[in-house]
Amino acid sequence: MNQYLILVLALFGYVLYKCYIYPLYLSPLRKIPGPPVGNFILGHYTTFLKNGLGDALTHLAKQYGGIVRYHDLLNKPHILIADSKLVQKILVNHPYDYVRSFVNGNVAKEMFGEGILLANGDSHKRQRKMMNPSFAFVNVKEMVPTFVQGGHKLKDIWMEQIGNKKEERITITTLIPKITLDIIGLVGFNYEFNSTTSDSELAQAYHLILDRSPSPLVVALFALIPFIMNLPIEINNRFFNSVKIINKISEQLVVEQKKSPIQGKDLLSLLVKSNEKLPADEQLTHNELVSQVMTLLIAGHETTSTALSWAFYFLAKHPDTQDRLRKELVDVFTDRDHVPTFDEIDHLKYLDCVLKETLRVSSPVPALIRYNLKDETMNGYLIPKNTPLIISTYAVHHDPSIWGDDADYFNPSRWLDSEIKSKVSNLNFLPFGAGPTNCLGMKMAQLEFKSILSIIIRNFEFKLVEGFTFENKTLVVIRPDPGIDLLVSKVDY
Numbered sequence: 001m002n003q004y005l006i007l008v009l010a011l012f013g014y015v016l017y018k019c020y021i022y023p024l025y026l027s028p029l030r031k032i033p034g035p036p037v038g039n040f041i042l043g044h045y046t047t048f049l050k051n052g053l054g055d056a057l058t059h060l061a062k063q064y065g066g067i068v069r070y071h072d073l074l075n076k077p078h079i080l081i082a083d084s085k086l087v088q089k090i091l092v093n094h095p096y097d098y099v100r101s102f103v104n105g106n107v108a109k110e111m112f113g114e115g116i117l118l119a120n121g122d123s124h125k126r127q128r129k130m131m132n133p134s135f136a137f138v139n140v141k142e143m144v145p146t147f148v149q150g151g152h153k154l155k156d157i158w159m160e161q162i163g164n165k166k167e168e169r170i171t172i173t174t175l176i177p178k179i180t181l182d183i184i185g186l187v188g189f190n191y192e193f194n195s196t197t198s199d200s201e202l203a204q205a206y207h208l209i210l211d212r213s214p215s216p217l218v219v220a221l222f223a224l225i226p227f228i229m230n231l232p233i234e235i236n237n238r239f240f241n242s243v244k245i246i247n248k249i250s251e252q253l254v255v256e257q258k259k260s261p262i263q264g265k266d267l268l269s270l271l272v273k274s275n276e277k278l279p280a281d282e283q284l285t286h287n288e289l290v291s292q293v294m295t296l297l298i299a300g301h302e303t304t305s306t307a308l309s310w311a312f313y314f315l316a317k318h319p320d321t322q323d324r325l326r327k328e329l330v331d332v333f334t335d336r337d338h339v340p341t342f343d344e345i346d347h348l349k350y351l352d353c354v355l356k357e358t359l360r361v362s363s364p365v366p367a368l369i370r371y372n373l374k375d376e377t378m379n380g381y382l383i384p385k386n387t388p389l390i391i392s393t394y395a396v397h398h399d400p401s402i403w404g405d406d407a408d409y410f411n412p413s414r415w416l417d418s419e420i421k422s423k424v425s426n427l428n429f430l431p432f433g434a435g436p437t438n439c440l441g442m443k444m445a446q447l448e449f450k451s452i453l454s455i456i457i458r459n460f461e462f463k464l465v466e467g468f469t470f471e472n473k474t475l476v477v478i479r480p481d482p483g484i485d486l487l488v489s490k491v492d493y
């Protein structure tokens with residue numbers, strides 16, 4: 001037989017075995033409940049593309065329970081976890097038995113390098129122990145004036161945009177990410193992005209990275225065939241050039257901090273200075289410090305701006321809720337240019353409910369990906385080592401057994417309900433993850449969100465634009481695509 005034919009047949013046999021025979025007839029994972037076989041090539045991926053990752057995972061959990069098997073590209077079995085006990089086991093009790101992963105590990109490696117987001121085991125423990133104090137509440141409280149300044153900047157620009165008109169249609173998702181980028185620049189590295197006026201070199205490079213592939217399918221293809229990343233094509237060249245620029249600037253920032261005799265209040269300065277005081281074996285290496293710049297930039301910017309955008313959208317959709325929040329704010333922020341303090345923001349109860357409900361209904365990070373380091377049993381099912389485990393925070397947040405029959409609806413008042421309060425724990429409300437790998441910037445994100453939202457809702461009223469629609473696009477965070485347009489008018493009292 002022609003040797004090429006043998007080669008083609010062998011390849012076909014291998015693909016048939018990997019994509020069909022093994023996952024569907026031999027893998028122990030096939031015993032776990034899940035949907036019937038999907039597309040031969042795309043598995044159930046088409047559903048994720050159509051419905052968005054969060055909703056698709058929630059639908060599966062509602063149909064099949066807290067542990068569900070589904071098939072990703074080329075029918076690779078993935079396990080969806082939406083059971084609080086399993087969440088506890090993976091994230092809290094045995095976090096270092098599971099390796100953290102991202103949809104595209106190679107892209108993540110280029111971006112986060114040796115930073116904490118990709119660290120595992122002892123390296124993660126060391127980095128976390130070293131970084132924790134810099135994110136302490138006393139330091140985060142000092143950032144409030146910068147958050148408030150960002151809120152007022154957004155207010156002033158929208159005021160000017162509306163001018164004397166009764167209302168203006170504004171794409172709110174254009175400016176919010178710029179404001180949060182400016183904020184993380186200042187509180188993170190004492191770096192002026194000034195992105196509402198002109199893009200700095202770092203801002204341009206950063207945008208090129210984030211916008212490198214708006215299509216989740218392209219991201220998945222890159223993940224499936226890592227070799228594509230080595231091809232000298234436009235999308236790759238732009239990506240690598242941007243990473244190079246960011247690394248160069250990150251390096252400069254770290255070197256400047258190391259040379260500086262004074263301790264600044266920004267996170268990088270706190271990290272560099274406290275690092276110097278530690279014994280050598282507890283310190284972050286130079287490369288780890290440099291990688292934290294990009295890590296904090298990405299972890300701290302996209303997530304917060306997306307959460308804020310969703311909050312404005314939900315409040316526009318629910319005018320009564322918006323009025324109730326504004327009433328709470330006007331009582332404290334008596335004039336339009338009021339500069340709120342930490343204590344004032346911290347005491348606003350309904351604002352806190354709106355924050356929590358936004359993060360519950362539209363959890364910016366809808367799923368956390370882990371791989372188990374050893375074979376194990378979960379809820380009676382054998383899970384061979386190296387199985388992709390998709391912990392869906394989104395599905396847990398929409399579970400009617402915890403949140404009631406209106407789990408899918410935005411209702412901040414539920415957070416005042418004592419029955420709900422008694423059911424909620426860090427295992428079923430996990431927008432910031434849980435356990436030792438949970439979000440380092442949680443307090444910071446909460447305060448930033450509250451500072452900006454409170455200033456803006458005090459000063460503007462938001463309404464939906466009739467007929468305007470958008471889709472939920474998930475790369476790491478759930479982004480509204482192409483953005484959110486709202487009708488915005490000034491509050492004249």
Ligand code: HEM
Binds near residue numbers: 431
């Ligand atoms: C609403 C805003 C935010 C959300 C929803 C969010 C969510 C998360 C989640 C879910 C994780 C855990 C990932 C995992 O376990 O795999 C995480 C980790 C992390 N986040 Fe955030 N985050 C937000 C804002 C921020 C901010 C403002 C910063 C800091 C500037 C930040 C820095 C980090 C870091 C450094 C980690 C890694 C922690 C570790 O590995 O120990 N995040 N975040």
